[in-house]
Amino acid sequence: MSNKKLIDLFKSKGLLFPSNDEEIEEFENSENILNETPLDWDNPSDILKRGYLKLTNFNLENDTVSSDEIQNLSRAAREGKEISEKVSKKMLEDKNASKKK
């Protein structure tokens, strides 16, 4: 009996970027794509006005601080508890952003 590459197994189940008809079908069967709301849905031609985009910020999602987290930590700060540098930075950014409005 022959062998299969593990990677081909992953591809065939739609778990990687689909690259052929069957993998697309597998992906579509497993994901609810109708829930997606692409950024330029209302005005696709905005893409052409905007031009090519570059990546200027590569902070990963799990490294970001949520607004709820900020609120809780703001409270902690008022009560004299220590807050992390990451949260301090985000609070300062939010403060500066609100001044600009």
Added chain:
Amino acid sequence: MQLDELEEVLLTISYKEDDEKSSLDAFNTIYRAYSKLLSAIVKSNLKKMGIYNQQLYEATINNVFIKLYENPLSFEIPKNAKNDNCFKAWLSVVASNEIKKLIKEYYNKEKSLEVISDEPVIESEEINEELADSVNKKLMIDALNSLSERDKAIMFTLYNYYEEGRKTPTNVLNDLCKLHNTTKLNIRKIKERSEKKIIEFFAQHSQLKPLKNVK
């Protein structure tokens, strides 16, 4: 979209210098037909690779559609195509390459993607076909979930940028090292350890008898 409609839309876009309005209308049509799927593919894979970032996600979709507008005939409908899945797969591959390019540019790398290096090829482990056939998607997801988040992300990235018989691009390895604060040697070890763990997981949880199928 039907294949003849897709062909018509791509042709109309290509005549943008003669009829800009029709070309823009055709662009809107193609965006509305495929942007939801492409968004889902990009978002899902960025998350699996542990590199989801809103800006990266938006730039990828944006740039793929600009490329399509600029050169709509770079996609050619295969003669044996039955539906537009071939076009969807093409968009997915373009998006995958765009992600690699955006990350490389972010880290200010040199222009050539396929940098010649002396890195050994990172090959994928093989498993017995009988065992492979007995594995369903749920079991694969369970096996992946038995890995740590970091190891899972490394596996997905290596697999997404794997090309049979070709070296894993140096910049992909370098970016993985930066993202996960580790070394190339460790990336290889993580990949080997993870594949072994996945295969063992399959052998233990599939309907087949365990161990004899483990490589």
